[in-house]
Amino acid sequence: xxxxxxxxxxxxxxxxxxxxxxxxxxxxxxxxxxxxxxxxxxxxxxxxxxxxxxxxxxxxxxxxxxxxxxxxxxxxxxxxxxxxxxxxxxxxxxxxxxxxxxxxxxxxxxxxxxxxxxxxxxxxxxxxxxxxxxxxxxxxxxxxxxxxxxxxxxxxxxxxxxxxxxxxxxxxxxxxxxxxxxxxxxxxxxxxxxxxxxxxxxxxxxxxxxxxxxxxxxxxxxxxxxxxxxxxxxxxxxxxxxxxxxxxxxxxxxxxxxxxxxxxxxxxxxxxxxxxxxxxxxxxxxxxxxxxxxxxxxxxxxxxxxxxxxxxxxxxxxxxxxxxxxxxxxxxxxxxxxxxxxxxxxxxxxxxxxxxxxxxxxxxxxxxxxxxxxxxxxxxxxxxxxxxxxxxxxxxxxxxxxxx
Numbered sequence: 001x002x003x004x005x006x007x008x009x010x011x012x013x014x015x016x017x018x019x020x021x022x023x024x025x026x027x028x029x030x031x032x033x034x035x036x037x038x039x040x041x042x043x044x045x046x047x048x049x050x051x052x053x054x055x056x057x058x059x060x061x062x063x064x065x066x067x068x069x070x071x072x073x074x075x076x077x078x079x080x081x082x083x084x085x086x087x088x089x090x091x092x093x094x095x096x097x098x099x100x101x102x103x104x105x106x107x108x109x110x111x112x113x114x115x116x117x118x119x120x121x122x123x124x125x126x127x128x129x130x131x132x133x134x135x136x137x138x139x140x141x142x143x144x145x146x147x148x149x150x151x152x153x154x155x156x157x158x159x160x161x162x163x164x165x166x167x168x169x170x171x172x173x174x175x176x177x178x179x180x181x182x183x184x185x186x187x188x189x190x191x192x193x194x195x196x197x198x199x200x201x202x203x204x205x206x207x208x209x210x211x212x213x214x215x216x217x218x219x220x221x222x223x224x225x226x227x228x229x230x231x232x233x234x235x236x237x238x239x240x241x242x243x244x245x246x247x248x249x250x251x252x253x254x255x256x257x258x259x260x261x262x263x264x265x266x267x268x269x270x271x272x273x274x275x276x277x278x279x280x281x282x283x284x285x286x287x288x289x290x291x292x293x294x295x296x297x298x299x300x301x302x303x304x305x306x307x308x309x310x311x312x313x314x315x316x317x318x319x320x321x322x323x324x325x326x327x328x329x330x331x332x333x334x335x336x337x338x339x340x341x342x343x344x345x346x347x348x349x350x351x352x353x354x355x356x357x358x359x360x361x362x363x364x365x366x367x368x369x370x371x372x373x374x375x376x377x378x379x380x381x382x383x384x385x386x387x388x389x390x391x392x393x394x395x396x397x398x399x400x401x402x403x404x
Contacts, residue, residue: 003148004395009117010140013108014097019055019086028081029053030089032064036241037073038249038382040109040163042080045087053088054095057081059105061096061112062089065134067125073249075118077109094136104149106156114393116144147395154399155392162385169374169381173243176374177319180367184320187360188350201353208345210314213303216276216341217265217295225258232259233293235267237275240282240299244319245375246273246290259294265301267293270311272302272318276339280331281324285315287372289379300344312365313357314349319368323347 021027028045036043056062058081064074069092081087096112098105111117117139124138147155186192191199208214220227220234227234234252241247259266267273267286274283277298286293295301304311317323330343352360391397 003151004145006143007146008140009142009144012099012103012146014099015136015140016054016095017060017097019057021050021055021086021088023050023052025050028085028087030062030076030078030080030087032069032074032090032092034089035062035064035074035076037247038075038113039073040077041167042076042078045080050088053091054093055086055088056093056095057086057097058083059098061105061109062093063096063112063121063134064090064092065094065121065136066092067130067132070118070121070125070134075109075113077105092133094134094139102149103146104152104156106160107152110156110159110389111144111393114389116390116393117142145395151399154402154404157404158392158399158402159385159389162381162388166378166381166385169378170243173371173374176367176371177244180316180319180364180371181321183360183363183367184316184322188317188320188322193356193359199352199356201356203351204348205351206345207302207347207349210305210308210349210351211303211345212305213271213301214341214345215264216297216300218262219296220254220258220262223258223261225254225261228253228255228258231255233290235273235290235293235295235299237278237282237296237298240273240275240284242282244282244284244371245378246284246286248290248379251293254294259292262294265294265296267291267295267301268303270304270306272304272311272315274300274302274318274344276300276341276344278336278338280337280339281327283318285311285368285372287376289376300339300341302344309349309351309357310361310365312368313361315368316364317349322349 026047027050029048030042030045034042034044056078058078060078062076064070096108098108120142121134121139124135125132126135127133191197231253234254236252239247239250269286269288269291271286272283273286275298304314326347327339331337331339
């Protein structure tokens with residue numbers, strides 16, 4: 001580590017660099033809700049009039065400075081702007097910009113994500129409970145051991161290559177989902193394989209008549225049990241993402257005894273988990289990589305009766321948004337919106353003859369299986385990145401022989 005030197009973070013990074021957007025001008029806005037926890041890329045934005053907020057350019061890193069957004073991983077590297085375009089976002093961001101000749105923008109992003117900066121930021125928070133904010137001056141004066149620019153380039157490239165592959169897999173899955181939706185629409189909305197008319201063989205059957213189980217879980221604390229630091233995966237509603245994957249970073253954990261007490265909601269391979277309270281309608285197909293697992297009352301468990309239909313067949317109806325209008329009309333409004341299990345069970349599912357179903361399954365199952373394979377690979381890539389990150393940032397892993 002002969003080329004590593006101690007420096008203040010402000011010596012290699014510009015904090016909240018000055019940029020200008022004329023008030024009232026239309027510009028791209030990245031709200032806090034647009035950021036996906038622990039995800040480098042910005043998945044969405046809106047174009048709206050600028051009336052204030054932090055400003056940034058492509059290549060800048062933005063980090064939430066307020067609780068609980070920082071703790072929840074709201075940090076991203078801006079990638080949705082054009083050349084010389086300035087965007088804006090929440091006033092609760094800190095913007096970090098690499099300094100030309102001193103720091104690499106990818107290295108800066110991963111440095112901000114690393115425990116070196118992230119944990120220091122969390123420890124510096126002050127303010128009233130629930131509205132605590134990072135003290136920017138503490139971060140500016142944070143002393144860190146920084147490698148030379150060539151080493152920064154190599155560290156940034158190693159970690160960037162992993163996130164790039166994760167991004168590619170996500171884009172592939174977006175395309176595969178669109179294919180699955182197009183096939184579903186062709187078969188069950190436009191009836192193209194049947195000459196454009198509803199086939200005589202098609203019957204609408206309530207979901208509950210096609211399932212072994214349609215149930216929901218219970219919060220362990222209602223049974224006098226607490227969560228554990230490790231053990232059985234406990235899937236919460238926030239663990240189920242909009243892209244139908246499961247975020248293991250948001251799982252809680254319970255012990256074997258609690259899992260046994262909550263035996264009604266023990267999750268099995270092939271189950272569909274579906275959010276029924278709070279943010280409604282997020283869903284995922286469970287595979288064996290997340291088992292053993294359990295869940296709470298905000299998540300419904302839908303277990304297909306495999307003698308009547310395959311889980312992938314049923315899952316394709318959710319991918320095809322077959323459920324949307326039906327469930328939206330039946331949402332119960334209370335302290336938070338929710339769907340009853342009675343409503344979940346009553347969803348009509350279109351059933352076909354065995355031969356016709358087999359033909360449909362041959363189209364849809366390979367798509368769903370490839371999507372699950374890509375999800376699994378991304379989980380491993382994310383774990384690899386998170387393992388390498390602190391080791392690279394501390395110099396524990398020598399990158400001097402890496403060629404770029």
